[in-house]
Amino acid sequence: MTAPLRAPLDSAAQAALVFAQLNGRLAAHAELDAELRIVAASASFRSLLPEPTQPVEGQPLPEVLDEFVGAEARLRAVLSGEAVDYRLEQFARRQPDDTRLYFNFVVVPLQAGPRRAGLLLIVEDVTSAARHEQRLTQDRNELRLLRAELDHSNAELQRLSRYKSFLLSMVAHDLRSPLTAISGYTQVLLDEAPPEEHAPLLAIGAVSERMRALIDNLVDLDQIEHGQIKLQREACDLNALTHEVLGAHRTVFALRNQQLELALHPGPIALVADSARLQQVLDNLLNNAVKYTPEGGRLRVRTGLEGGWAVWQLTDSGRGMTAQQQSNLFQLYYRTEDARRTKIPGTGLGLYIVRTLVEAHGGRVEAASQLGVGTTLTVYLPASE
Amino acid sequence: MIQKKICLLGDFSVGKTSLVRRFVEGRYDERYHSTIGVSVARRRLDRPAGALNFILWDLAGGEDYAHISNYLIGAAGGLIVCDLTRPETLQCFTRCAAQLRAVNPQAVLVFAANKVDLVETRCLGEDALREASAGGPLVYTSAKTGEQVARAFELLAEQLEARA
Secondary structure (H helix, E strand, O other): OOOOOOOOOOHHHHHHHHHHHHOOOEEEEEEEOOOOEEEEEOHHHHHHOOOOOOOOOOOEHHHHOHHHOOOHHHHHHHHHOOOOOEEEEEEEEEOOOOOEEEEEEEEEEEEEOOEEEEEEEEEEEOHHHHHHHHHHHHHHHHHHHHHHHHHHHHHHHHHHHHHHHHHHHHHHHHHHHHHHHHHHHHHHHHHHOOHHHHHHHHHHHHHHHHHHHHHHHHHHHHHHHOOOOOOOOEEEEHHHHHHHHHHHHHHHHHHOOOEEEEEOOOOOOEEEEOHHHHHHHHHHHHHHHHHHOOOOOEEEEEEEEEOOEEEEEEEEOOOOOOHHHHHHOOOOOOOOHHHHHOOOOOOOOHHHHHHHHHHHOOOEEEEEEEOOOEEEEEEEEEOOO | OEEEEEEEEEOOOOOHHHHHHHHHHOOOOOOOOOOOOEEEEEEEEEEOOEEEEEEEEEEOOOOOOHHHHHHHOOOOEEEEEEEOOOHHHHHHHHHHHHHHHHHOOOOEEEEEEEOOOOOOOOOOOHHHHHHHHOOOOEEEOOOOOOOOHHHHHHHHHHHHHHHO
């Protein structure tokens, strides 16, 4: 590979050449005169040229290798001793099969006694290491592009989410106003109507209440998604809350001819909790049980204190669930196939919100069910000491 | 023939290699291949003032630009490229222009806002581009369709001829 050069190499140039050879990187070399013309080159030097048959001897290096266009001043600096050497690293040469070879170009001075008589160009083939680096760079850059895409998508999703929240709050407000009027006028009519006319009015009231609960759930879901649920904790009694919530549901129990059994703890059950949110929890659980318990069915509400936990338990005589359905019960938007098929109204929001609110209080909610027998949902909340 | 070294500068994946390929070979490759180091290509321009050889240095993009001063030596001009779909790539306009001018104060510059064909995902507006290019020649290019690619290099040639 190595053609004899015109002149014997001095020690520095010889060292550079031998170093490249020892590394197994030496691809080619050429000797330049003080005018930067090639005076001798290795046979392999021609493989670097666009046309390997072109004559190189006597040609200025920048006219032979494009990599040295504009580098004349720097080459002269090496020649004059202003610079130790001139290095250009990782130059890719695309091959006909679209693969790339990579070369380093190193230019060192040639001494002739005390003066620098010329330059030695050493071409190192660094393809192996460069290809490895290229693969790493490629992976890194592709990951960065993916990350940028994800960031962009996230920003867009956040924008859409904010827009959805805005629309939801507007719609919720607009829907609540007529519902308030409906509920109010229904109550006025109930107060004035004879008992035999109460049934349709009670039905209107119950449906209005269900719609209000649905709107509340949608707004709450949005707040949960944005981490905006804030609890207003205060001292309260779980039994008192139970009475309040059951009072609001008695009409529905009556309409569906469902029997309610109460087994409340004999004394107050003290909690420090957001009473409005806890009422919402009990409300959602009762709404759920009423829907899935057939007309004429039974509901049982029990409260108690168990090892530092305030317990609120609701058992129904509904259709019950399989083990798989139980495991998905508190997932967002989850509804059983059975519920969909029998067109029991629902959104799959209620129990998800129950779990979120209970957990926000430091508690937990558990389900136990037997298909065809019924379901028991138990809420555990930290009791006050 | 007069030969001029032109450096292509900009962040990774803005399309520098594709611009060179489109200009030199008249083709485009959808696959993304990260450049490491430098890839040198040549294209002859037949100008009214005479033929000109552009030696195009396609430099690896990325934030690690500190070491490239050696590559910029002897450059007569620079084509500085950003990606219209990635706003962060615009920072290179200012940084690369300063780097090239630090090594070659006389270097001429053209700014290329690339991927103009990606209309729906474009993020960079005219004002931001004008500000970042600081009044320098700005061209909206697409290596994919070839739009304005030749024009970008012609603008470099025109500036070089004006200085000759």
